[in-house]
Amino acid sequence: MSDAIIQVKQLQCGYGDRIILRDVSFEVRKGEIITILGGSGCGKSTLLKHMIGLLPARQGEVLIGGEDIIHALGETRQRILARIGVMYQSGALFGSLSVLENVMLPLAEYTALSAEAREIVARLKLRLVGLEAYADFLPSALSGGMQKRAAIARALALDPQVLFLDEPSAGLDPITAAELDALILQLAHSLHTTFIVVTHELASIFSIADRAIMLDKETQGVLAIAPPSELASHSDPRISHFFNRHIY
Numbered sequence: 001m002s003d004a005i006i007q008v009k010q011l012q013c014g015y016g017d018r019i020i021l022r023d024v025s026f027e028v029r030k031g032e033i034i035t036i037l038g039g040s041g042c043g044k045s046t047l048l049k050h051m052i053g054l055l056p057a058r059q060g061e062v063l064i065g066g067e068d069i070i071h072a073l074g075e076t077r078q079r080i081l082a083r084i085g086v087m088y089q090s091g092a093l094f095g096s097l098s099v100l101e102n103v104m105l106p107l108a109e110y111t112a113l114s115a116e117a118r119e120i121v122a123r124l125k126l127r128l129v130g131l132e133a134y135a136d137f138l139p140s141a142l143s144g145g146m147q148k149r150a151a152i153a154r155a156l157a158l159d160p161q162v163l164f165l166d167e168p169s170a171g172l173d174p175i176t177a178a179e180l181d182a183l184i185l186q187l188a189h190s191l192h193t194t195f196i197v198v199t200h201e202l203a204s205i206f207s208i209a210d211r212a213i214m215l216d217k218e219t220q221g222v223l224a225i226a227p228p229s230e231l232a233s234h235s236d237p238r239i240s241h242f243f244n245r246h247i248y
């Protein structure tokens with residue numbers, strides 16, 4: 001795949017002596033929206049944490065923009081980290097800072113922009129997610145869906161090429177979750193950002209994913225990677241049943 005922004009090669013994930021996933025290999029094209037799915041405890045979040053360089057891999061590589069995030073150190077690691085943005089499940093906004101200050105935070109940490117420039121950039125990011133009118137609010141004054149959008153604005157602060165979202169619709173009602181999906185699609189199309197989204201939500205998977213990666217707890221690996229419509233009619237019942245909500 002010549003236009004791959006992410007290349008995962010023979011990755012083995014785990015904690016201490018415990019292996020969760022082995023021999024995981026796949027590539028993601030620039031601008032693609034990929035969802036990671038599979039039953040509870042199969043290792044979706046674990047894979048995501050390895051792909052953002054948060055956990056050391058036991059074996060294998062994760063290349064982002066051609067450079068290995070797993071083994072990079074120092075300036076190289078910082079350069080690779082600047083290519084990605086992450087939104088964790090909880091959103092994890094700082095409660096004592098305004099929405100604007102939350103979005104300005106990565107700019108203060110990773111850029112040499114003046115305070116004025118940081119504010120301009122942060123307001124632009126808030127406009128992208130439809131929250132420009134809420135810049136001075138504390139996160140607690142926002143609804144759950146708005147908090148998720150603010151967290152996405154913060155993850156976009158440094159103009160990442162890839163955005164990782166861990167269960168973005170967790171805790172949201174179906175309408176708010178659908179609005180968040182619409183935002184993800186809009187950002188992917190307007191900014192050409194690549195999205196890696198961990199989600200259980202079938203509606204989300206069908207509405208946003210170009211391809212879905214299905215993980216399996218038993219085999220500790222990737223069962224399939226394909227467009228959701230193909231997975232839903234897959235001949236392997238472990239895959240098709242997930243989409244039809246059967247227990248296997």
Ligand SMILES: Nc1ncnc2c1ncn2[C@@H]1O[C@H](COP(=O)(O)OP(=O)(O)OP(=O)(O)O)[C@@H](O)[C@H]1O
Nearest residue numbers: 015018020038039040041042043044045046047200
């Ligand atoms: N920090 C950790 N230390 C040790 N084991 C962990 C740690 N985090 C997760 N695990 C284990 O790794 C396995 C995979 O967990 P993970 O959270 O990646 O699964 P998941 O597919 O994201 O699950 P869910 O859908 O329930 O969120 C589980 O058995 C879990 O108990």
